[in-house]
Amino acid sequence: MRNPLFKRLKREFVRDIAKYIVIFLFLALPIALCSGYMIGNDSMIRTYNEAIDKYVLEDGHFQTMFALTDEQVGKIEKNENIKVSRLFYKDELTEKDHTVRVYDMADRGDVNLWCVHKGVMPKSDGEIALDRLYCENNKISVGDDFAFGGKTYKVIAFISVFDYSCLYKRNTDTMFNAQTFTVALVTDGAFGEIGDGNLVYNYAYGFPTKTDEKQAHEKNAELRKNLYGFCLENSNMLSDFLAREDNQAINFSITDIEGDLTMMLIFGALIVGGLAFVFALSIKSQIESETGSIGTLKAMGYGNGELLAHYLLLPTLVTLLAGAVGNILAYTVLKEYLVGLYYHSYSLPTYTTYYNAKALIFTTIIPILLVLFINVFILIRSLKIPALNFLRGDLRKRKNKKVVKLSQKIPFMSRFRARVIGQNKGTYFALFFGTFFACVILLFGLMMSPLLDHYKEAVIKSQLAPYQTILKADIPVSDDGAEKLYFIQLTYGLDDVMVFGVEKTGKESKYLADLPLESGKVTVNNSLYEKYGLKAGKKFTMKQKFDDGEYPFEVGKVFANDGSLIVFMDADYFLTTFKDGEYLVSYLSEKRLTVDETYIYKTVTIDDLTSTSDQLTSSMGDVFVLFTAFSIVLFVLLIYLLAKIVVEKNAGQISMMKILGYKTREINRAYNVPTGIVVMISIVVNTLLSQFLIKLLWNIVVPLRMRGWISFYVAPYLFPLIMGIGFLSYLAVYFIESVKISKIPLSKTLKEGSF
Numbered sequence: 001m002r003n004p005l006f007k008r009l010k011r012e013f014v015r016d017i018a019k020y021i022v023i024f025l026f027l028a029l030p031i032a033l034c035s036g037y038m039i040g041n042d043s044m045i046r047t048y049n050e051a052i053d054k055y056v057l058e059d060g061h062f063q064t065m066f067a068l069t070d071e072q073v074g075k076i077e078k079n080e081n082i083k084v085s086r087l088f089y090k091d092e093l094t095e096k097d098h099t100v101r102v103y104d105m106a107d108r109g110d111v112n113l114w115c116v117h118k119g120v121m122p123k124s125d126g127e128i129a130l131d132r133l134y135c136e137n138n139k140i141s142v143g144d145d146f147a148f149g150g151k152t153y154k155v156i157a158f159i160s161v162f163d164y165s166c167l168y169k170r171n172t173d174t175m176f177n178a179q180t181f182t183v184a185l186v187t188d189g190a191f192g193e194i195g196d197g198n199l200v201y202n203y204a205y206g207f208p209t210k211t212d213e214k215q216a217h218e219k220n221a222e223l224r225k226n227l228y229g230f231c232l233e234n235s236n237m238l239s240d241f242l243a244r245e246d247n248q249a250i251n252f253s254i255t256d257i258e259g260d261l262t263m264m265l266i267f268g269a270l271i272v273g274g275l276a277f278v279f280a281l282s283i284k285s286q287i288e289s290e291t292g293s294i295g296t297l298k299a300m301g302y303g304n305g306e307l308l309a310h311y312l313l314l315p316t317l318v319t320l321l322a323g324a325v326g327n328i329l330a331y332t333v334l335k336e337y338l339v340g341l342y343y344h345s346y347s348l349p350t351y352t353t354y355y356n357a358k359a360l361i362f363t364t365i366i367p368i369l370l371v372l373f374i375n376v377f378i379l380i381r382s383l384k385i386p387a388l389n390f391l392r393g394d395l396r397k398r399k400n401k402k403v404v405k406l407s408q409k410i411p412f413m414s415r416f417r418a419r420v421i422g423q424n425k426g427t428y429f430a431l432f433f434g435t436f437f438a439c440v441i442l443l444f445g446l447m448m449s450p451l452l453d454h455y456k457e458a459v460i461k462s463q464l465a466p467y468q469t470i471l472k473a474d475i476p477v478s479d480d481g482a483e484k485l486y487f488i489q490l491t492y493g494l495d496d497v498m499v500f501g502v503e504k505t506g507k508e509s510k511y512l513a514d515l516p517l518e519s520g521k522v523t524v525n526n527s528l529y530e531k532y533g534l535k536a537g538k539k540f541t542m543k544q545k546f547d548d549g550e551y552p553f554e555v556g557k558v559f560a561n562d563g564s565l566i567v568f569m570d571a572d573y574f575l576t577t578f579k580d581g582e583y584l585v586s587y588l589s590e591k592r593l594t595v596d597e598t599y600i601y602k603t604v605t606i607d608d609l610t611s612t613s614d615q616l617t618s619s620m621g622d623v624f625v626l627f628t629a630f631s632i633v634l635f636v637l638l639i640y641l642l643a644k645i646v647v648e649k650n651a652g653q654i655s656m657m658k659i660l661g662y663k664t665r666e667i668n669r670a671y672n673v674p675t676g677i678v679v680m681i682s683i684v685v686n687t688l689l690s691q692f693l694i695k696l697l698w699n700i701v702v703p704l705r706m707r708g709w710i711s712f713y714v715a716p717y718l719f720p721l722i723m724g725i726g727f728l729s730y731l732a733v734y735f736i737e738s739v740k741i742s743k744i745p746l747s748k749t750l751k752e753g754s755f
Contacts, residue, residue, distance in 0.1 A: 013314055019282060020314065022641045024322045027367070029630065031326025035363040036334030041257050043354040044342065048165075048254050051349050055113040055162040058204040059211075060220060060244050061087065062227055065237040065472055067201045072234060079230075080205075080223055085111045087204045090194050092148040097607060098138075098180040099169060100148050103161075104191035105129075111204050112163040114185060115349040118142055119157035125190040129157035131167065133347045134182035149194055159185065160347040163204075167347055168249040170602070171242055171496070176252065178347070180607060197596075216245060232581070239472070239601065253346040282641070283315065283375050287382045294383075295390025304383040311379055312372070319371050323364040330359070417674040428678045434638035435679065435726070436686040442635060442722055443690045443714070445628030450715035458562040458711070460606060462525075465511045465588035468604040471595070474585045479593050483511055486574045488583040490542035490551065492565075493532060495708065497542060499567045500586065501574025511588045514559075517570050521556030525566040527709040529558045542567075544582075551577060565708060636729045639679055644737065654741060664742045671741065672734050683726035687719055 013020065051057070059082075068076075073084050087107050092100045105122065108114060114121075117132045119142045128146060135158055140146065144155050167178040211219060220243035231238045244250055287294065297307060339351060421428060470487055471477075477484070486501030505515050517523055524534045534540055534555050541552045559568065569577075584601060587593060592603065657667050691714055698712045 008310070009314060016286075019641065019644060020318050022637050022644075023282065023315075024318050024325075026634075026637055026641075027319060027322035027371070028326040028329070029633070031323055031363050031367065032329035032334050033630070035327055035330035035359045036338050038359040038363055039330060039353070039355065040335045040339040040342075042356055042358065044257055044339065044348065044351060045254065046354050047349065047352050048257075051115075051162055055115065055349065056111050056206075057162050057250070058085075058112055058244060059206045059216065060223075060247070061163075061202055061204045061240075061242055062238060063203070063240040064201045064231055065239050068203070068236070072230075073203070076227070076230065080226060082205045082207060082223070083111075085204045085206075087112065087202045089200050089202055090191070090196070091198045091200070092194065094146075094148045096180070098182065100182055100184050101169075102184045102186055102191065102194060104188050105185045106188045108161070108185070111206065112161055114159045114161050117158045117160065117350065119155075121157055121159075122185065122187050122190070125187050125193065126153055127156045127187070128153035128190070129159045129185040130155055131164070131178070131182045131184070131347050132158040132160055133167065133178045133344070136344070137179050151193070153186070153190070160349055161185075162250070162349060163247070164249050165254075165346055165348055166249050166252040168252070171246070171248050176248070178345070183347075213245065216243070220245070237472075237581075253342075253348060256346075257342065283311070283378050284382065286311070287379070291390045291392075295387050295392075298387035298390060304380070307383055308376070308379050312375055315375050316372060319368050323368050327360065327364055330363075331355075416670050417677070420671055420674045421678065428675075431639070431675075431678055432682045432686070435635070435682040436689060438635040438638055439683065439686040439722060439726075440690040440693060441630065442628065442632065442725070443687065443718065444694055445625075445630075446718050446721065447694070447714050450718070451710070451713045454713045454715070455562070455710050462561040462563055463606055464561075465590070466606065467589045467592055468586060469589065469593045469595075469600060470584055470586045470602040470604075472584065472599050472601045475595065475599055477587055477593060477595060479587070479589055479591070481510060482587045482589040482593065483509060485586040485588065486571060486578075486583050487586040488578055490544060490567075492528075492540065492542045493703075495531075495565050497528065497565045497567055499542070499569070499574075501571045501583075502568055503571045505570075512568075515568055516557040516559065517568065518556035519570065520554075520573060521569075522553045522573075523557045523559050523568040524555055525559045525561035525564075525568075527562050527711070528565045528567065530711055531565070531703050531709040534558075562711060563708075632725060632729075635726065636732065639726075639729055640733045640736065644740070655745065664738065667741050668734070668738050672737055675737075676730055676734065679726065679730045680723075683723050687722050 073086075076082070077084050085107065088104065090102045092102060094100060114129070116129075119129070121129055130140065130146065134140075135155070140155060142155055142158065145152050146155050147153070161183055164183045166176045167181050167183070168176045169181045205223075207216070207219065224241045224243075227241060228238045294307065298304075335353070342348065343351070465483075483504055485503070488499050490497050490499055502509075502512060502515065502517065505512050505517055507513065509515070515523065528534055532540070536555050536557060539552060539554045541550050543550050553567070553569075559566075574583075593600070654667055654671065657670070662670075694714075695712050702710070
């Protein structure tokens with residue numbers, strides 16, 4: 001015989017269809033988002049790891065001040081047991097002041113191979129292949145003309161080169177820049193026609209056998225020392241050495257992909273945990289609203305197991321359906337969209353999708369089991385209550401020992417609202433918790449764009465000079481107003497830090513008049529102070545980049561300067577600390593120095609300083625929009641679901657109020673207004689609390705995952721904006737629940753036990 005309880009399922013589903021739709025969306029959307037991320041990220045990680053061998057990725061590279069002879073290259077290969085490949089490049093400027101790093105295709109025949117995304121590789125000297133992402137950002141199409149250095153080339157291919165999977169112009173840059181920097185490949189003839197003024201003597205090297213991380217680190221440390229000494233012995237200078245393990249252009253993309261996957265799983269777990277909490281309140285509310293029905297069923301002989309199966313069936317079906325739909329969305333629409341976000345940030349090789357069971361387990365099976373476990377736990381505890389208690393509508397295991405008395409001077413409606421809040425304190429606590437979580441996500445999504453704009457403004461204000469030029473040799477400079485600094489780059493923590501020896505300060509200096517210096521101590525800029533807490537009086541030790549040299553310093557002052565990580569000291573202290581040949585010279589000037597380009601090691605302009613915020617805005621803008629949209633949806637769903645639970649829980653009392661003659665408008669004031677009060681208090685408090693949580697996470701996570709520093713900042717207008725979004729969300733819920741209240745029949749309180 002068919003179980004008669006099954007006849008109630010359709011009626012229960014239709015009655016609570018809005019609740020089940022909300023729960024369905026609440027579960028399906030996070031599953032789709034997390035599963036799509038996991039599938040896409042895992043596939044991209046596998047594609048990246050396979051590409052190391054496929055594209056013959058370098059184990060590192062080094063640069064010398066002057067070119068090495070074939071005999072010197074041979075000695076290095078023999079002495080160090082490595083394969084050295086010439087990989088010279090030339091940095092050229094376009095009419096828009098974009099930097100084009102030009103490589104000779106012939107040099108990439110056996111190392112750092114290219115991947116063609118569209119078109120064919122150059123065959124004539126008038127053709128060029130450009131990085132795919134740069135072309136995308138600058139709306140360049142195959143067949144377009146592209147000019148630099150006084151010559152025009154035809155773009156015939158979009159490519160990516162694996163040693164520039166992330167377009168860092170310099171490894172010391174805070175952020176990559178795919179807006180104004182690109183890698184280009186040309187024929188051997190075209191490369192030779194470009195002037196040698198910006199020629200960089202770059203050499204890639206590879207170990208003969210694969211090494212693990214520890215072996216590679218030890219070999220690179222030894223190789224760095226030996227190359228440094230070898231160059232000095234041969235009247236040369238090692239101007240740069242970068243092992244693959246330290247190369248941001250290679251590693252930043254995969255580190256970001258792996259880190260985002262971890263963060264997304266944590267994000268999904270928090271959402272599902274919150275959903276399970278809401279699920280528990282929902283099922284408990286359903287039991288409370290059907291006490292008479294459950295009591296009658298228990299009195300008729302239905303066992304707890306049958307009732308458990310009945311009340312668990314609909315939530316289970318909705319949960320399974322949400323999991324199925326979430327995964328369908330993940331494997332189709334969202335996976336491609338989320339992967340596309342990464343391809344809008346990084347110059348990755350062609351992508352291959354790999355399906356895996358981990359995404360199904362972590363994003364679907366575990367959340368569903370968690371939700372079902374919580375529902376079973378709540379139901380079993382509730383169904384243990386005797387049938388007589390259900391018939392009486394009394395599910396409390398503990399009696400209230402004392403009722404809080406409210407003064408008669410308080411208006412009746414205010415006292416009534418206070419009672420409503422007291423009777424539903426558990427639900428309102430869930431509402432507070434839910435709005436806190438929603439506010440954190442919403443604030444994070446909204447704060448990033450103004451944060452980057454604020455960072456850009458701070459960097460512009462902190463610019464030392466319109467042009468900062470670092471020379472390869474200490475040659476005479478005749479430009480009027482150019483101020484000389486001594487320069488060396490050291491490492492501290494995970495970062496490369498620029499150290500300047502300053503000759504002029506105060507009234508003698510046009511650019512560093514406000515720089516405070518103390519004899520025998522160093523001055524750190526604001527970014528270094530904030531990231532590492534290097535306040536006045538603190539001692540710290542920086543290391544030489546190319547050997548084991550260590551330099552202890554004591555902080556004297558902090559200089560209000562943002563952007564790069566910088567240490568200042570007076571010139572005398574600098575020259576006694578560092579040996580001749582270890583450092584370079586730098587000049588601050590209003591215009592580009594009139595010196596031979598051969599002697600220029602690096603020129604830093606305002607575009608270089610602001611590239612971080614520009615690139616982050618471009619690459620992460622869609623992610624911010626996604627987070628913001630999702631948090632708003634989450635916010636509205638939470639408020640709606642919890643407000644609905646409050647109304648359902650008090651349906652009997654609402655019916656009684658109608659019998660007593662109260663109008664729908666007055667009942668709204670009694671039940672929806674208290675919910676609105678709690679919502680607004682929760683939004684105000686949680687908006688402020690979420691700032692402190694995000695700042696705490698920012699100061700913990702960003703120093704570990706990001707080189708350089710971006711100061712935490714929340715635009716003041718975001719607080720009223722979030723509160724406004726919360727208020728509008730509640731208004732929408734208010735009108736929906738008003739309709740719900742108007743439909744509660746007067747007879748409900750008299751027919752509570754019918755089913």
